[in-house]
Amino acid sequence: MRDVAVVGFAQSPQVRETTGTTNGVEMLVPIFAEVLSGLGLTKGDIGFWCSGSSDYLAGRAFSFISAIDAIGPVPPINESHVEADGAWALFEAWVKIQTGEVDTALVYGFGKSSAGNLRRTLALQLDPYVLAPLYPDSLAVAGLQARLGIESGAWSEREMAEVAVRSRRDAETNPNAQVAGSKDVDELLAQPYVANPLRRHDCAPVTDGASVIVLAAEERAHELVERPAWITGIAHAIDSAHLGARDLTTSPSTVIATQRAGGIDGVEVAELYTPFTHQELILRRDLGLGADVRITPSGGALAGNPMFAGGLIRIGEAARQIHSGNASRTLAHATGGPALQQNLVCVMEGRD
Amino acid sequence: MAGKERAAVLGTGQTHHKAKRQDVSMAGLLREAIDRAMADAQVGWDDIDAVVLGKAPDFFEGVMMPDLFLADAVGAVGKPLLRVHTAGSVGGSTGVVAASLVQAGVYDRVLACAWEKQSESNAMWALSIPIPFNMPVNAGAGGYFAPHVRSYIRRSGAPTHVGAIVAAKDRRNGAKNPYAHLQQADMTVDKVQASQMLWDPIRYDETCPSSDGACAVVIGNEKAAAATDRPAWIHATAMRSEPTTYAGRDQVNPQAGRIAAAALSNQAGITTPLEETDAAEIYVPFSWFEPMWLENLGFMPEGQGWKLTEAGETEIGGQLPINPSGGVLSSNPIGASGMLRFAEAAMQVMGRAGEHQVDGARKALGHAYGGGSQFFAMWVVGADKP
Numbered sequence A: 001m002r003d004v005a006v007v008g009f010a011q012s013p014q015v016r017e018t019t020g021t022t023n024g025v026e027m028l029v030p031i032f033a034e035v036l037s038g039l040g041l042t043k044g045d046i047g048f049w050c051s052g053s054s055d056y057l058a059g060r061a062f063s064f065i066s067a068i069d070a071i072g073p074v075p076p077i078n079e080s081h082v083e084a085d086g087a088w089a090l091f092e093a094w095v096k097i098q099t100g101e102v103d104t105a106l107v108y109g110f111g112k113s114s115a116g117n118l119r120r121t122l123a124l125q126l127d128p129y130v131l132a133p134l135y136p137d138s139l140a141v142a143g144l145q146a147r148l149g150i151e152s153g154a155w156s157e158r159e160m161a162e163v164a165v166r167s168r169r170d171a172e173t174n175p176n177a178q179v180a181g182s183k184d185v186d187e188l189l190a191q192p193y194v195a196n197p198l199r200r201h202d203c204a205p206v207t208d209g210a211s212v213i214v215l216a217a218e219e220r221a222h223e224l225v226e227r228p229a230w231i232t233g234i235a236h237a238i239d240s241a242h243l244g245a246r247d248l249t250t251s252p253s254t255v256i257a258t259q260r261a262g263g264i265d266g267v268e269v270a271e272l273y274t275p276f277t278h279q280e281l282i283l284r285r286d287l288g289l290g291a292d293v294r295i296t297p298s299g300g301a302l303a304g305n306p307m308f309a310g311g312l313i314r315i316g317e318a319a320r321q322i323h324s325g326n327a328s329r330t331l332a333h334a335t336g337g338p339a340l341q342q343n344l345v346c347v348m349e350g351r352d
Numbered sequence B: 001m002a003g004k005e006r007a008a009v010l011g012t013g014q015t016h017h018k019a020k021r022q023d024v025s026m027a028g029l030l031r032e033a034i035d036r037a038m039a040d041a042q043v044g045w046d047d048i049d050a051v052v053l054g055k056a057p058d059f060f061e062g063v064m065m066p067d068l069f070l071a072d073a074v075g076a077v078g079k080p081l082l083r084v085h086t087a088g089s090v091g092g093s094t095g096v097v098a099a100s101l102v103q104a105g106v107y108d109r110v111l112a113c114a115w116e117k118q119s120e121s122n123a124m125w126a127l128s129i130p131i132p133f134n135m136p137v138n139a140g141a142g143g144y145f146a147p148h149v150r151s152y153i154r155r156s157g158a159p160t161h162v163g164a165i166v167a168a169k170d171r172r173n174g175a176k177n178p179y180a181h182l183q184q185a186d187m188t189v190d191k192v193q194a195s196q197m198l199w200d201p202i203r204y205d206e207t208c209p210s211s212d213g214a215c216a217v218v219i220g221n222e223k224a225a226a227a228t229d230r231p232a233w234i235h236a237t238a239m240r241s242e243p244t245t246y247a248g249r250d251q252v253n254p255q256a257g258r259i260a261a262a263a264l265s266n267q268a269g270i271t272t273p274l275e276e277t278d279a280a281e282i283y284v285p286f287s288w289f290e291p292m293w294l295e296n297l298g299f300m301p302e303g304q305g306w307k308l309t310e311a312g313e314t315e316i317g318g319q320l321p322i323n324p325s326g327g328v329l330s331s332n333p334i335g336a337s338g339m340l341r342f343a344e345a346a347m348q349v350m351g352r353a354g355e356h357q358v359d360g361a362r363k364a365l366g367h368a369y370g371g372g373s374q375f376f377a378m379w380v381v382g383a384d385k386p
Helices: A025-039 A063-070 A086-098 A118-125 A138-151 A157-171 A185-189 A218-224 A252-260 A277-287 A310-323 B026-041 B090-103 B140-156 B162-174 B189-194 B222-226 B255-268 B289-296 B305-310 B334-350
Strands: A004-011 A048-052 A079-082 A104-112 A193-195 A208-217 A229-238 A269-271 A329-336 A342-349 B007-014 B050-054 B081-084 B109-117 B197-199 B212-221 B232-241 B279-281 B363-370 B375-382
Touching: A004 A025, A004 A086, A004 A218, A004 A310, A025 A063, A025 A104, A025 A208, A048 A063, A048 A086, A079 A086, A079 B081, A079 B090, A079 B232, A086 A104, A086 A208, A086 A229, A086 A310, A086 A329, A086 A342, A086 B081, A086 B090, A104 A310, A118 A138, A138 A193, A138 A277, A157 A185, A157 A277, A208 A218, A208 A310, A229 A252, A229 A310, A229 A329, A229 B081, A252 A277, A252 A329, A252 A342, A269 A310, A310 A329, A310 A342, B007 B026, B007 B090, B007 B222, B007 B334, B026 B109, B026 B212, B050 B090, B050 B334, B081 B090, B090 B109, B090 B212, B090 B232, B090 B334, B090 B363, B090 B375, B109 B334, B140 B197, B140 B289, B162 B189, B162 B289, B162 B305, B212 B222, B212 B334, B232 B255, B232 B334, B255 B289, B255 B375, B279 B334, B289 B305, B334 B363, B334 B375
Parallel strands: A048 A079, A048 A104, A269 A329, B050 B081, B050 B109, B279 B363
Antiparallel strands: A004 A208, A004 A229, A104 A208, A229 A342, A329 A342, B007 B212, B007 B232, B109 B212, B232 B375, B363 B375
16 A cells, blocks of 8 residues: 555635535635645646535536536546545545555535525435435434434433534634534523424534545655645445434444544544534444544534535544644544445544 | 556446336346346455445436445445446446556455436436536537537538448447347438438437446456456556536547547557557447547547448447447446446457457457546456456
């Protein structure tokens, strides 16, 4: 395996609604400029481009076609796209660098959730023959998951609120966060349910946003940044599509991905992509992340959840902890699909 | 600098492509192709390390990220499942991504699959949703591409019956392929020319059908290939993209296709593509794209592609048989069409193409394109180790 590192990261502000189109171009152009100029690169220096986005979010077919206009790919580029979070595009780019064909890659994800009704749109990820016609929306599915955990004694509404309080407090120092503020647990628990047992603070907000990461191999990474975030392991896995066939209080695919990515030994910071409070509790327990591991210091998806960019942001935030010298070993997690169906884990380290 | 691992196609599978496969669900359709590919590769589920799934736009069938609901049917539970989407080239891109997973040394064996169930979809509608700052494609793909074809005819001076020659050949080839949607063994140039004009100069019989269908391939590393009888070695892969529109863009002979083909030949060590390639499965949804892509792919000089077609040299038995399977003109399950080209190229060098086998084929090209002739994916496979 070649040594490959995250060397650059940029993200748009996470906002309730942008004025731009669903093409993502207006969000992507500034952050491409930011990440490339920060590294002293131009588009001609990039060997491979890969993006993650969703036509359903954009409300049209082939939304990624317009997004490549943000690159201005003339002359033509070596490029690919996944219909998934940008984190999976990063996996494809990491693989491309591993083949030895290229030494650098630029990965991006974008989503304008405000263009539609997100919770209803996400219902169309379910089995189209037997489940989607009933339109259980994303809050309903997550609510079932939360309820199962509460009834089995795996977690409580108070523990869920504690996750929200920490997230909002951390978000106060994240200039890109959409939701921040230091309400206490009792105050949050006094709020009404939005999808029993979920309250507003248990659910990620609806967010428009985009993110970009630059990967580089070996010497190229050393040339570009002082302290590259070397990827020591990256893996992903998926669970069954049948909600009734899964134990929704666990996340087996996250455990598999973490094992394949090298495990959590020495991890100081874990950026977890958990759009619902109880999902963080599932991951912390399943991965065995103890009190010594700082969880999602960016505030995470609960503070801002740009769909299809959010997982890539977790990798960027975890890499930044290494770039800045705050941590030597970090873990990033991304998720996709209903109730944590598909999960990716990326472990990075700094080398002195 | 790590070296790239060798990778090979161990087996291929496809469905009987039809207008409406109402006997199966989307999952059942895919599984037919997968089961055939795994049997052909002589592998079981435990042998598969990861699954890559390709599909054209989600709007076609109205399911958001259908890979998620198909996780069980494609045998991916507990494994990595990667969903590729690069427009009409997606079937080819899926093959390229699956190959790279093996070439990178990440996995030993990868299952790649692609599908489209047009009977459960409305591609014409999905392609006609207005897009900010873009010219609408209200007439569907044919209306979009017809001006490019007219431009090709004007530039090359090709006789106007060349399109009909391609269509008649591909339909007759399709009749040799038991999986092909259209079975028209008695198709002739005259019949094609007598069919209804749809988008001048493209007549009804010069257009691809709407098909339900799926395709799958199993790709393995050198060790896995050693256990396989006659695998198709992957000699080269390439993908390139360019914008739909920009000042000075040549839509007839797009730059992205030309540089992808050049990169492909370079990687495969091919200097004279026409002489060194024994068969090619190229993405020809409208007849005229055969001569156009013959030039774009570097088989013929610019303006000369039609001469190879007119001389009958793209027939099975000719200098460069193009689409011996019948191609997209005989079966078009959109998301799978590119992978079918890749799989059929592999079948040729594996000697498993049955009645449409090109005698002695040892090196073959698989090609796919998508969007407004702007996304290209291709591979070269060979009977010999690269």
